[in-house]
Amino acid sequence: MSATGTSVTTVPVVELTETSSAVFPLTPAQVATLVAVPELVAVTPDRSGRWRVAGRQRVGTVRLGAGDGALELRLHPKIPVGHLLGLVGHAGGAPVWRRGLVQVAETETLVAAVADAFARLAEQALNGGVLHGYVHREEALTVVRGRVRTGAQLGRRLGMPVPLEVAFDDHTADIAENRILLGALERLRSVPSVIAGTAGLLRHLSARLVGVVPVRPGAPLPSWRATRLNERYAPALRLAELVLAGSSLQQAGTPAVRIDGFVLDLAQVFERFLTARLRELLTPYGVRCEAQQGSHRLDRGGRVRFRPDVTVHRRGRPVTVVDAKYQVMEGDPPAGHLFQVLSYCTALGLDRGHLVYAAGRASAGPYRITGSGITVTAHVLDLGLPPDRLDRETRELAERIGSTATPLCTSSTSMT
Incomplete structure (x- = not known):
């Protein structure tokens, strides 16, 4: 554990690569800080008297705790930052590596690269001027604006001439789009490892959003x-939403731990990337992709919901499901993964489903599930490939899925 920091206040640094683990000489207060954020790392005692810290598929930079419990957690990706930035961009609907928005070779960390790319996207958004829109407001004013809310006036201020309870539509910059944008701008300004030039641009863009109340990390978007x-x-x-989602962490225990920074859930990034690309590439096959549909029911009573990562529809009917696994495929898929897709297919009346892994080697062939008539195919989409080759592999995956995405001749048993 090094003692270098990225700001005036120096704090100890814990560095890991994704799901790797290492042993660190942590103080009791620092252990308590890390235990409070189980989404980020797992902490267990080591036989040496020190503490083993293991990553949980997150990457990014975050400062945690205060006083004796303060530390900086740096979680690095296994794949090159430029490749991961491409995934993040596609997941957010903005393929930044294709646009040349950021010189990743000059950037030390993923966080700095995301901050730079977002600053440039936000700059492009605001170059046409700050967007305004109408927001409905209900307020107590000393003058009439819009219409008087008679019921509220009589109920709250009977016999009082002012203030007046009024309702009106306000033409303002304080709209959802600007609130999300400003929330991400302010969050990235506070993140360790953002370079000075990027921080200056973030600060300049924030200053343009006058009168806007930013979305705070953890608050609903x-x-x-x-x-x-x-x-x-x-x-x-779309990139701002990923940034804000990565700034909100579920904490265990009390009191709450102070958190400055943001991290990305790589399983979520992979799922969003896969969904976005399949939605684009499967269109020529006459099918439509829906992500995380929550209307499906596993049981006939309709009490148990399930959400496939991707449901592929043709003419309004589901024809196959795709489940993304940010894991290395080694040999055959775990039985639990096959059971998961099997249950989806059974409930939706499908004869085939797909598992897509983020690394490893594809299995020899599809798995025909005994006694069910359902086939599950496992694929590997290696995220460590160069962008051009990854694009080619993704197109081939879409072709394999699209060519078999045909409805059953029998009636569907979908519980949707």
């Missing part, structure tokens, strides 16, 4: 939908 008016915002917004 306001809803927005893509329109012609906010089209230039869309790439930055």
